[in-house]
Amino acid sequence: AQSVAQPEDQVNVAEGNPLTVKCTYSVSGNPYLFWYVQYPNRGLQFLLKYITGDNLVKGSYGFEAEFNKSQTSFHLKKPSALVSDSALYFCAVSPTYNFNKFYFGSGTKLNVKP
Amino acid sequence: EAQVTQNPRYLITVTGKKLTVTCSQNMNHEYMSWYRQDPGLGLRQIYYSMNVEVTDKGDVPEGYKVSRKEKRNFPLILESPSPNQTSLYFCASSRALSGQGAKGYTFGSGTRLTVV
Numbered sequence: 001a002q003s004v005a006q007p008e009d010q011v012n013v014a015e016g017n018p019l020t021v022k023c024t025y026s027v028s029g030n031p032y033l034f035w036y037v038q039y040p041n042r043g044l045q046f047l048l049k050y051i052t053g054d055n056l057v058k059g060s061y062g063f064e065a066e067f068n069k070s071q072t073s074f075h076l077k078k079p080s081a082l083v084s085d086s087a088l089y090f091c092a093v094s095p096t097y098n099f100n101k102f103y104f105g106s107g108t109k110l111n112v113k114p
Numbered sequence: 115e116a117q118v119t120q121n122p123r124y125l126i127t128v129t130g131k132k133l134t135v136t137c138s139q140n141m142n143h144e145y146m147s148w149y150r151q152d153p154g155l156g157l158r159q160i161y162y163s164m165n166v167e168v169t170d171k172g173d174v175p176e177g178y179k180v181s182r183k184e185k186r187n188f189p190l191i192l193e194s195p196s197p198n199q200t201s202l203y204f205c206a207s208s209r210a211l212s213g214q215g216a217k218g219y220t221f222g223s224g225t226r227l228t229v230v
Contacts, residue, residue: 004156034218043118043204043221044157051214090156092218099211100145100164101172102219104156 002027004093006105013081014113021076021108023091032099033074034092035065038107044090050074061085081112116141118222120205126228127195135190135225137205145208146188147172147219148180150201157204163188195229202226 003026013019025031032051036044048059055067065076074091091105118139127133139146147162149172159172163182177199179191188207192199203226206219 006156032212032216032218036218036221041223043223044206044219046218046220049216049218051216092157094211094216094218096212099216100147100162100170102147102149102157102159103173104149104158106154106156 002093002095002101002103004091004103004105006089006091006108008108009106010109010111012111012113015083016080019076019078019081019085019110019112021089021091021110022073023075023105024071024073025091025093025103026072027093027095027103029096031096032094033065033067034094034102035059035063035074035076036090036092038088038090040087047076047089081110083112083114086110086112116220118205118207118220120203120222120225122225123223124226126230128230129196130194133192133195133227135192135203135205135227137188137190137222138186139188139205139207139220140186141207141209141220142185143207143209143220144185145211145219146182147206147208148178148188148190149204149206150174150199151204151224152201160190160203195227197229200227200229 035047148160149157
């Protein structure tokens with residue numbers, strides 16, 4: 001079965017510190033990988049994606065993500081967190097056998113304290 | 115403004131009373147999809163559509179129907195809603211889902227459905 005795991009329900013960081021939100025997946029082949037952010041009472045917003053190529057991808061709002069094929073991980077990172085980064089973050093995976101299918105993790109709530 | 119529009123935003127209904135949640139996108143996207151979001155489960159895909167008159171089941175299609183008669187519209191139909199369908203529903207659309215031009219989905223603002 002295809003699955004996406006976000007092992008931390010919540011991540012707390014101080015403003016200005018680096019942040020990491022973890023994601024691992026179990027999807028056959030070489031799937032496409034995505035990160036989305038959800039602010040309260042809003043839909044999900046696209047942050048970044050990995051298709052092929054460089055293992056470090058850069059996205060919106062200073063976020064980046066590191067793909068590790070051997071560990072089947074796609075961790076979201078930011079060098080210096082802002083209070084406005086506080087939100088719910090979702091990792092998503094789309095398998096190459098059917099790009100229409102998207103599998104989401106359970107979400108990680110990021111709290112950035114001033 | 116490019117967007118995915120869902121209506122209504124909030125809906126309370128009773129068990130068994132048929133309802134439709136509308137979804138419309140103004141970006142001429144081919145791909146559309148419905149998801150439900152439940153605490154601790156993330157988003158789960160209900161149905162998706164690759165183009166007009168082409169739809170397929172996602173992971174949790176039971177109790178739902180969809181139709182894609184026009185490119186811009188993708189309504190979600192609950193023929194006989196039950197309390198376990200109480201959830202937050204999102205419609206999404208995409209211009210491209212494969213290749214280097216893959217964009218992922220653009221999401222609507224959500225419909226919070228309560229079935230009592």
